[in-house]
Amino acid sequence: MTVTERKWWKDGVVYQIYPASFKDSNGDGIGDLNGIISELDYIRSIGVDTIWICPMYDSPQVDMGYDISDYENVYPPYGTVQDMERLIAETHARGMRIILDLVVNHTSDQHAWFQESRSSKTNPKRDWYIWRPARYVNGVRKPPNNWLGNFGGSVWQWDELTQEYYLHLFCPEQPDLNWENEETRKAIYKSAMEFWLERGVDGFRVDTVNMYSKGEMGDAPITDEGSEWQFAGFQYCNGPRMTEFLGEMNEILEKYDAMTVGECPHTPDPARVVKYVSAKEKQLNMVFQFDVVDIGQGPYKFQTTPRDYTLPQFKSAISRTQSIIHDTDAWTTVFLENHDQARSITRFGSDAPEHRIPSGKMLALMCCALSGTLFIYQGQELGMTNFPMEWDMSEYKDVDSTNYYKMVAARTNNSEEALKAAKASLQHLARDHARVPLSWSTGPYNGFSPADTKAQPWMRPLPDAEHCNAKQQQSDKASVLAFWKRMLQTRRDHNDLLVHGNYADLDPENKDLYIFSKTWRGQKAVAVCNFTDSAKALALPEAVANSKRELLVSSVDGCEEGKLAAYEGRIYLLA
Structure with missing residues (x-):
């Protein structure tokens, strides 16, 4: 490819x-x-x-x-x-x-593979999961390492039947498969x-x-x-x-x-x-x-x-x-x-x-x-x-x-x-x-x-x-919903520019507005999003302020030139 x-x-x-x-x-x-x-x-x-x-x-x-x-x-x-x-x-x-x-x-620990794996240390599927012996610290049984699970607690579960721990990065009921096998x-x-x-x-x-x-x-x-x-x-x-x-x-x-x-x-x-x-x-x-x-x-x-x-x-x-x-x-x-x-x-x-x-x-x-x-x-x-x-x-x-x-x-x-x-x-x-x-x-x-x-x-x-x-x-x-439909159509209509175009953040430190450009082989657009609950002046960075621009879409009906409504987004095509 x-x-x-x-x-x-x-x-x-x-x-x-x-x-x-x-x-x-x-x-x-x-x-x-x-x-x-x-x-x-x-x-x-x-x-x-x-x-x-x-x-x-x-x-x-x-x-x-x-x-x-x-x-x-x-x-x-x-x-x-x-x-x-x-x-x-x-x-x-x-x-x-x-x-x-x-x-x-x-x-799941209910999967037939794990049921076999935990049935005995000699079962053919024992090595399909990750089993380890205990560590002992001052005579106290401990898991093989100190890893924290994604849902809290240790990633190791003690299995009484075979006297070993198995690994579960998530719930104890979700034993990890052994991809090394x-x-x-x-x-x-x-x-x-x-x-x-x-x-x-x-x-x-x-x-x-x-x-x-x-x-x-x-x-x-x-x-x-x-x-x-x-x-x-x-x-x-x-x-x-x-x-x-x-x-x-x-x-x-x-x-x-x-x-x-x-x-x-x-x-x-x-x-x-x-x-x-x-x-x-x-x-x-x-x-x-x-x-x-x-x-x-x-x-x-x-x-x-x-x-x-x-x-x-x-x-x-x-x-x-x-x-x-x-x-x-x-x-x-x-x-x-x-x-x-x-x-x-x-x-x-x-x-x-x-x-x-x-x-x-x-x-x-x-x-x-x-x-x-x-x-x-x-x-x-x-x-x-x-x-x-x-x-x-x-x-x-x-x-x-x-x-x-x-x-x-x-x-x-x-x-x-x-x-x-x-x-x-x-x-x-x-x-x-x-x-x-x-x-x-x-x-x-x-x-x-x-x-x-x-x-x-x-x-x-x-x-x-x-x-x-x-x-x-x-x-x-x-x-x-109607706006999502409109935007997905806009995305299709300008596929090269919006889906494949090169992205650049034009004002990274702006705490209120998100302004970024998209470019594709001579085509250029700029998106402006007001992430605040109040109207803001539309102040574009120098890189695009002097370009001739055509409003492609606004998220607000009847948008004002020079001013963004609260939570308004716009895309302009630049000449």
Whole structure:
């Protein structure tokens, strides 16, 4: 593949679907595959051309399906393999593609492979997972190292039967597969990849893609004096055999012209990112870097206060993800939301009633003006926001949220002040906000479940459906949805410039405005976004101030020359 080759996934717009929360077709309170099929025409109408389905595999659901017990089966409340085959066919029939989540760093502890692995030290599959003997310190049994898990606590779980520890970078119920074992890798490729590629899927979002090669497993540096367990992301990510493992995967994927987008945390070196996504390296097509969505997080993700970042920091994070395609054969992604993030309007705009729609439109304009493959998360196109502060902790279902709240309670002896701060942070950053049912209409359950169903939705629907639902927005030309449709069409109309153009931040230190240019072989545009809740003078930097400009699009009807409204975004074409 050359630098200029236009693969289908480069110009694509991907719509991410979280099955449990998208649409419930049978009234059991849980979204399902038939619910997705019923709304494929709606999805297509937005202007996207690929859908990404979060894990729909059979699972005990300890981590919402990222703990897979059978790659070749579907979680029964979602449907069957036959329903998946129908979803693939119906998606293709509408001229769209479909990608799945590929979760192969770990399985569920209920997977048949792990059940065999833990049955005895001599079982043929013992080495399919990562087992280690205990360390003893002054006669006390300790885990093999001091690594902190992604959901808190040690990454090691003691197994009484075989008297060894197994590694789990996430929940104890999510044991890590041993990628060093060739037989294990071959089984993964056959069961998790080829099974679905043969059924017509067009690629994968690859979960925790840089964790397969763990490297040396010594202790992590002590960065949290108050804990026995230490952050170890730089130890277990980007290990020495990653190039080899991804090369093997790519050989399979290339046979199907399948795309990959890898989840790539803890990789601060841009050169390492470029190596992962360079066309000539044949590893991954693109990755999700977390520079942007990690803005404002604390040492523990939630150990922070809401909006603990500046606009220059936000812009700098975007610049890092945009820069990897400058003078390289690499590719990048654009996203503000996914199943692991709170809602972007609440985080980066304003969910105050008067600013919610303007900031939703401004963020849509910004995303559509950035280079790379664009990813939209269900409900983002409607301007859905975080659920209210008044909701109590019982509404937080995610293991990440509940573990953090319990940790704060334990560390502070249930300090009222500390728990209030923890809840404020969760209300701003928790993954739960992305997982509430989609608001389809007003009425019972916001149209997520059939009106006559007796079962409550698995998560509480938002209380604001009267102001934010898909049915109303489809006929409202001033809605966030209508503006997303307009912006995606604008992105298609100016594909070279907006999708492939070179990006430059023209005023990095500006605390109120985000002004960036896009250039492509003589074409030039400038985007201006007002990230404040008040009107601002439109003061363009010298580099573009004297250029003749034509307004391509504004997020505000009847915009004023020389003045930006609160949360207004514009794109100008420059002569």
